Amino acid sequence: MADSIVSLQHVEKWYGENHVVKDMNLEIPEGEFITLLGPSGCGKTTTLRMIAGFEDATSGIIMVQGERVEEKEPYQRDVNTVFQNYSLFPHMTVFDNVAYGPMIRKAPKDQIKKRVEEMLGLVQMSGYEKRKPDALSGGQKQRVAIARALINNPRVLLLDEPLGALDLKLRKQMQLELKHLQKKLGITFIYVTHDQEEAMTMSDRIAVMHGGNLLQVESPAEIYNHPNTRFVADFIGESNIFFGKVVRVDGDMLSVETAQGRMLTKGSGFAQGDEIFVSIRPEHLQFADTASEGFELPGRVFDQVFIGTLHKTTFRTAGGKEIKASRIDADPGLEDGLERKLFWDPGQSVAIHPTPEDKQEAGK
């Protein structure tokens, strides 16, 4: 695709016997903040490192700014990386660290000085020029690392869990700063994280990876509201996921029989007898003395927690499965051990086709 700034086509990566990235296809338009999200070992960092050139793809095409780069060394590629562990040169001052890129390109000294000042200003680190990395806090180091990566004016910035080593408060602050920085500079950010909240906060699009597969690439809202696989439904936010069989199809309304009971959901592409996952978010789960028609899903109150903004209730079904519900308003009549009927608006649950991997997992 001509308008993609980064394009991965059928990219594969094997480490010996391990297939870590499987037939990866991804088009990233210019100026996008895209996050590769997944648990550790899902292939997200390997993908990023293949774009940077630190790893060679076993096969496939990687294009940056319309040029194939598979054969290029990292120092020949016009992308820059912010590393998880900062990777600042310990023997150089902050100034020399940031000046490293233009210094190598043999830019004039006064120009380097001007650019370094500009970059340090951008990340709010002016005045730290003479410090050594050892004398900086984690957050400051990361700012310097960002300035160092941006000084070469890359069109694409790769960020490998850049905030992973920071404490929560600082991380939240840096998330917003990074997002603003990206908007201000208008360059493409490819961001790797295992933190789904971080991905939701910052990204234009999220690419969810699992076991080397790219599962879903969509906006945070779309991923949250319409996960396309059981893994995505489970990994992004909280979900109650039921496994069962479609017993009746009525237009897009499916009646599903599970081990926990009977339920309704909307969904397409299912026939009677198909296996199905039904995913419902806790905030959409309703409970009352009587359920709406089509639902037969009783549960006993097992636990109630108030977390400030939400009242979280955990139910247990007869089979022992825990089902989570959350509400803004308290339900004063609710006591542990009480039985309630669970149900929801069938339009708010998501019907998911099981993948071969799901079936394998279920078989174990």
Next chain:
Amino acid sequence: MTEGHIQEQKKEKARRKKSRLPMLAQAGPVSIWMILFVTIPLLFIIYISFMTRGPFGGVVYKFSLDSYKTLLDPIYFTVILKSLRVALFTTVLCLLLGYPFAYYIAKQPPERASRLIMLLMIPFWTNSMIRLNSWMLFFQTAGPVNNLLLKLGLIQKPIMFLYTDPLVMLGLVTGMLPFAVLPMYSSIEKLQKNLLEASADLGANPSVTFRKVTLPLTMPGIVSAIILVFIPSLGTYTVTDMLGGGKVLYIGNIIKNQFGSIRNWPLGAALSVLLLAITALLIFLYTRFARVDELEVV
């Protein structure tokens, strides 16, 4: 403030508290050891160097500057220059051979690396006399090297390897190489791969990365290697005695002879003081020049 920070501070406090009282107890034994076995002998050597030589050897405890006057003889200047040259060449060769070797070992998987280091150390389980004698046998006129060269027709008559500077250098380099490799290995091994990646990422090709990142960050190892090789090479006498056959004189041999066969202890002591002064001066100049104070010497 995070949990980690607080814990770290607690640890730091505990560390300081712990170190305050028994500081003396900790430093004490080492200090006593150093005073007994380094400072006192050294002072004694300096003291003797200002004494008079006895008529039948030994020392007469009467102040004299005779030994230092003797040192003004240009022959000693020549010997010292020659010794410095050999030590310098040995050091340079050890660095040139040792650095790539250390680099190679450091890039191997840990198990393989420790096996390679073991191989490097094995020759040192044998006495240096045996090793030096083997070199002599190996390179003597009727030895295997000459025989092979003769058989191959590369030479018409045997080469006199023994008692030449190149053979002395060979003995020194092979003897000193591990002292160069080990500190450099430990420096290179500590070098983080991600720093090299960061350098490449910013546009530096491998040779620039080597000059700007690898070399400066492994400098502590190189400095240690230089000091560990240069100083012993400068004062050595076993290698030069055996492979140099006493034919070529180095300062180490002369000192040894003054204390040994010639029995002029004050002169030997004066030569030792001179060697010490030269070494100290060189290290001082070197550390100044290399700005070692900024580096953590291993």
